[in-house]
Amino acid sequence: MLWLIGILVSLVGNAIFYFALGWAASEYGGSIAGLTLSAITLPRVLLLLVGGAVSDRISARRVLITGDAAMLIFSLILAAAAYSGAPPLLLIATGVAVGVVDAFYLPASGSMPRRLVAKAQLPRALSLRQVGGQVINMGGGPLAGVLVGLAGFAGAAVVNAVTFAFTLVVLTAVRPQHEVPPAPRTSGLLKEAMSGVMVAFSHPVLRPGLWLTGAAAGFLLPVLSLLVPLLAREEEWSAGAAGLVFGAQGVGMVAVTLVxxxxxxxxxxxxxxxxxxxxxxxxxxALGLSPSATGAIVAGLIIGVGNGTFSAHIAPLVLASSPDTHLSRIQAVLVLVESLALLLMNNVLGALVDLEGATVILVVCAVMLVGVGLAGLASSPLRNDRTGLEHR
Structure with missing residues (x-):
């Protein structure tokens, strides 16, 4: 529970800081804003597999402590540097620093629940983290807006430093109860990194689980962030109506994860x-074919129940099925699959909407999700896996 509190405090800091970074970059126009966000994504994608290998080699807890200490120091330096203003070069450099640390931090953080709780408790533990994350996502934007308005980008960096300091204290106090020995150094770091990919895509359960995750990232996640606003403008709904669709999706997700x-x-x-x-x-x-905003809100609730059920079961399945020697590396592959699918499909779907309209693209996404889901049901190892149910 102490680790969960630390993670949630860290998520609050991230929500505020990412908003502040995007807001500061938007002052210089769309190109600088896009470049700043890409500066986070690119090093993260390039270094994720290496980050997972490092975590498996020297222990996830040490990687997390190092990452929090580095970001604490960096945030304080950034706050001082940005006190009198945040030029584009500083913002882009900040994005690169965040992306590099994320590449090592995310695989280690993703593997920690397996090290802290028994396999049978993973669904509950991960669902608790998901509920907390959803609540923070809903409230983080308004909170960040108020803070940035009062204290600017430098103030957000200070708050981010405080959250990293708190998480650092928590990680120092927490001791894994189910720690596994570091992976043997059988080859170079790059070979160990690629070993995670080979293990993930040769495993009878992990392979279809990762394909499902990629499909969800590519055809489900962009629905709310990208396609709902475009559909709302196409159908001439208000911004408030589009926001209610977002809210309904969040309610559906939180309801399932609480169960x-x-x-x-x-x-x-x-x-x-x-x-x-x-x-x-x-x-x-249903969202794509909805004749009114009211119908779209109901569709948003259904999407949230589906998304929540998927997330609450696929994450513990992947983590519990991962070999002890590859916990962080499999998490790195998972994050990489999600990131690449989302990065690709956000651009592809956005371009297709300009050609065909949001309604048609929503129908295409629906067909792909149903098709991939049915393909997953056809996979006997995935369908019959009882990981996490042995002690029920």
């Missing part, structure tokens, strides 16, 4: 995850 927190997984994790993609696809189809 999982209370009673554990709803069934076989692979079966539930694949079925959830089918349900989410039905919700996306």
């Amino acid at each position: 999982v927190v209370k009673r554990g997984p709803l069934g076989r994790p692979g079966l539930m995850a694949a079925s959830a993609l089918v349900l989410a696809g039905v919700g996306v189809l």
Whole structure:
């Protein structure tokens, strides 16, 4: 629980800081804003596999402590440098620094629940983190807006430093209960990094689980962030109506994850995850064909239930199925699959909307989600896997 509190405090700091970074960059126009955000994404994608290998080699906890200490120092230096203003070069350099640290931090952080709780408790533990993350996402934007308005980018950097300091104290106090020995150094770091990819895509359960994750990142996540605003403008709905669709999706997600927190997984994790993609696809189809904003809100709720069910079952499945020697490396592959799919499909779907309209593209996304979900159900190793159910 102490580790969860530390992670949630860190997420609050990230929400405020990312908003502040984007807001400061937007002052210089779209090109600088896009370049700043890309400066985070590019090093993260390039170094993720190496970050996972380092974490498996020297321990996830040490990587997290090092990352928090580095970001604490960097945030304080940044606050001082940005006190009198934040020029574009400083913002881009900040993006690069954040992306590099993320590449090592995210795989280590993703593997920590497996090191802290038993496999049977993973669904509840990950669902608790997801609920907290959803609440922070809903409230982080308004809080960040107020803070940046009062204290500017430098103030946001100070707050970010405080959250990193708190998380650093938590990580120093927390001791893993199910720690695994570091992976043997059998080859060079790059070979160890690629070993994570080979293990992930040769495993009978991890392979289809990663394909489902990529499909969700490519065809489900852009629905809310990209396609709902475009659909709202196409149908001449108000910004408030579009916001209610977002809210309904969040309610659906939180409701499902709270159920999982209370009673554990709803069934076989692979079966539930694949079925959830089918349900989410039905919700996306209803959204695309909705004749009114009211119908879109109901569709948003269905999407949220599907998305929440998927997330609450696929994350513990992947983590529990990972070999002890490759915990962080498999998490690196997972984040990489999500990042690449989202990066690619945000651009592809946005361009297709300009050609065909949001309604047509939503229908395409729905068909793809249903198709991938059915393919997942056809995978016997995924469908029949009972990871996390042994002690129920």
